Amino acid sequence: xxxxxxSWIDGLPAHSLPADDRGLHYGDGLFETLRIRAGRPRFLxxxxxxxxxxxxxxxxxxxxxxxxxxxxSTICQATPAAAILKIIVTxxxxxxxxxxxxxxxxxxxxxxxxxxxxxxESWRAGVTLSFASAPLADNATLAGIKHxxxxxxxxxxxxxxxxxxxxxxxxxxxxxxxxxxxxxxFVAKAGxxxxxAVDLAGVAGxxxxxxxxxxxxxxxxxxxxxxxxxxxxxADEVFVTNARIGVVPVRRVGEHRFxxxxxxxxxxxxxxxxxx
Amino acid sequence: xxxxxxSWIDGLPAHSLPADDRGLHYGDGLFETLRIRAGRPRFLxxxxxxxxxxxxxxxxxxxxxxxxxxxxSTICQATPAAAILKIIVTxxxxxxxxxxxxxxxxxxxxxxxxxxxxxxESWRAGVTLSFASAPLADNATLAGIKHxxxxxxxxxxxxxxxxxxxxxxxxxxxxxxxxxxxxxxFVAKAGxxxxxAVDLAGVAGxxxxxxxxxxxxxxxxxxxxxxxxxxxxxADEVFVTNARIGVVPVRRVGEHRFxxxxxxxxxxxxxxxxxx
Numbered sequence: 001x002x003x004x005x006x007s008w009i010d011g012l013p014a015h016s017l018p019a020d021d022r023g024l025h026y027g028d029g030l031f032e033t034l035r036i037r038a039g040r041p042r043f044l045x046x047x048x049x050x051x052x053x054x055x056x057x058x059x060x061x062x063x064x065x066x067x068x069x070x071x072x073s074t075i076c077q078a079t080p081a082a083a084i085l086k087i088i089v090t091x092x093x094x095x096x097x098x099x100x101x102x103x104x105x106x107x108x109x110x111x112x113x114x115x116x117x118x119x120x121e122s123w124r125a126g127v128t129l130s131f132a133s134a135p136l137a138d139n140a141t142l143a144g145i146k147h148x149x150x151x152x153x154x155x156x157x158x159x160x161x162x163x164x165x166x167x168x169x170x171x172x173x174x175x176x177x178x179x180x181x182x183x184x185x186f187v188a189k190a191g192x193x194x195x196x197a198v199d200l201a202g203v204a205g206x207x208x209x210x211x212x213x214x215x216x217x218x219x220x221x222x223x224x225x226x227x228x229x230x231x232x233x234x235a236d237e238v239f240v241t242n243a244r245i246g247v248v249p250v251r252r253v254g255e256h257r258f259x260x261x262x263x264x265x266x267x268x269x270x271x272x273x274x275x276x
Numbered sequence: 277x278x279x280x281x282x283s284w285i286d287g288l289p290a291h292s293l294p295a296d297d298r299g300l301h302y303g304d305g306l307f308e309t310l311r312i313r314a315g316r317p318r319f320l321x322x323x324x325x326x327x328x329x330x331x332x333x334x335x336x337x338x339x340x341x342x343x344x345x346x347x348x349s350t351i352c353q354a355t356p357a358a359a360i361l362k363i364i365v366t367x368x369x370x371x372x373x374x375x376x377x378x379x380x381x382x383x384x385x386x387x388x389x390x391x392x393x394x395x396x397e398s399w400r401a402g403v404t405l406s407f408a409s410a411p412l413a414d415n416a417t418l419a420g421i422k423h424x425x426x427x428x429x430x431x432x433x434x435x436x437x438x439x440x441x442x443x444x445x446x447x448x449x450x451x452x453x454x455x456x457x458x459x460x461x462f463v464a465k466a467g468x469x470x471x472x473a474v475d476l477a478g479v480a481g482x483x484x485x486x487x488x489x490x491x492x493x494x495x496x497x498x499x500x501x502x503x504x505x506x507x508x509x510x511a512d513e514v515f516v517t518n519a520r521i522g523v524v525p526v527r528r529v530g531e532h533r534f535x536x537x538x539x540x541x542x543x544x545x546x547x548x549x550x551x552x
Contacts (some may be wrong), residue, residue: 003372003373004373007295007296009295009424011296014295015291015294015295015296016293016294016295017292017293018291018292019283019285019290019291019292019293019296019299019388020280020283020291020388021300022430023300024293024297024299024364024366024386024424025307025364025424025426026424026425026426026427026429026430027303027424027425027426027427028427028430033523039400041458058427058430058431059434084373086373088300088301088364089375090300096279097279097280097362097390097393098458099426099429099430099433099458100430100437101430101434101436110295112295112296114373134415134416134417135415137413137414137415137418138413138414138449139410139411139413139428140410141410141428141431142296142413142427142428147427148300148301148302148303148425148427149302149303149424149425149426149427149513150301150302150303150304150375150425151302151303151304151334151418151423151424151425152415152418153302153375154302154304154334154375154376154377155417157374157375157376158335158376158377160377167331173414181375182374182375190538199293207495237465261326
């Protein structure tokens with residue numbers, strides 16, 4: 001793949017994986033995307049915690065711990081100071097045919113390193129979002145974790161990009177806002193920051209958690225709750241977050257333009273400056 | 277994997293596939309499971325038609341046609357007369373990082389052949405079903421096709437099997453019945469057969485289509501529509517279908533028992549006897 005610098009399966013360099021992996025066959029696994037900066041993965045513990053929460057939710061008997069930390073450390077030592085690192089953990093090779101796992105599978109981890117291509121111009125100065133035409137399906141069992149079944153994001157992003165937007169906004173079936181297709185969504189009004197709950201749909205982004213934590217540290221009122229389209233369109237500022245982009249102001253959603261970005265910029269600079 | 281007799285990637289024997297395949301990374305692909313009988317795949321054209329419909333829905337530029345037919349024919353000649361064959365088609369290796377496809381990916385197909393292990397005893401005499409605790413998420417964009425994101429079925433089947441059931445019944449968010457986790461669901465009352473629509477959730481099973489078609493051929497009134505839990509519990513007979521099991525009567529759902537199976541047996545025998 002363009003931009004891939006290397007890949008490792010269960011700690012050994014490898015470019016292919018067994019064709020019977022349940023991650024491929026059923027989406028039976030999870031992933032994390034980390035940013036490497038100054039040779040270190042940012043917010044590593046938060047990523048490993050979410051990965052472990054996902055494994056627990058899916059009953060995949062894998063615990064991201066010291067072995068994975070050591071592996072990532074070794075990989076980082078041999079790579080550019082700035083990079084993107086993706087960790088996939090699957091339930092492993094199927095030991096029998098069919099959806100139901102037998103329980104004796106050996107979880108498999110795939111680590112891929114990518115060059116840290118600079119953010120596209122379209123992201124740097126603030127982005128345009130568009131609404132996904134299909135709502136994101138509610139599924140409390142799978143909400144919050146970053147499992148491998150991401151077709152909704154694949155389709156929504158293609159649609160958004162075809163419309164000239166950098167990112168899609170997902171609504172839930174009831175019309176509430178959920179998240180971006182590859183990011184979490186925040187609105188700010190009168191100095192108060194709000195991001196949608198992700199207990200029915202969406203991913204609990206690591207950067208989302210960092211932003212909420214850092215808002216608290218900075219004395220900026222911030223919370224999780226219901227965010228509607230009206231909330232969005234009446235917001236002073238809107239921004240999106242993920243581990244790679246950090247905090248990025250939103251300039252436009254459909255025909256609605258946002259003219260303020262002071263709070264977004266402050267948070268972006270603050271998060272970027274964190275020693276983590 | 278136990279029971280796997282061989283696998284082929286893009287027509288060549290292979291046991292592994294590139295680690296950058298988007299099927300693994302995002303569930304960005306589709307699959308079919310076919311039954312081989314007397315050395316021939318049953319209902320091959322119906323499977324290829326659904327696969328092609330799925331590729332069209334996901335804009336994967338793959339058309340299952342003569343090349344795949346020829347490949348399957350060659351595989352079948354070298355294998356036991358009875359087997360199970362699984363075809364996965366993915367968008368192929370990622371050509372750039374991230375959910376959004378670049379559009380220049382080369383679709384990849386993986387064909388795996390499995391021995392035709394006999395139906396478990398628990399299926400032969402009719403099965404017990406249990407209701408999945410989590411509703412199946414509505415998603416009109418992905419409903420009907422057999423995409424790779426099947427975690428809901430993985431989790432529901434584990435739950436059902438832990439409860440001693442052979443299969444789980446999915447309800448939609450509104451409580452209507454949708455399907456089994458690995459099968460389609462039919463109810464029969466006063467000689468009329470009904471199966472839930474799969475335009476919001478579920479898979480449009482090939483065997484489901486065959487059963488609807490053959491009901492028409494046999495003069496059995498059959499239709500697609502809303503099926504509720506009350507419809508199920510007041511039915512004379514209930515049966516489940518898929519390409520491997522054909523038509524299997526349901527003996528019990530939770531605490532509710534079904535004592536009739538004449539229509540189910542008739543359909544099972546009729547479908548089994550079809551020269552296809």
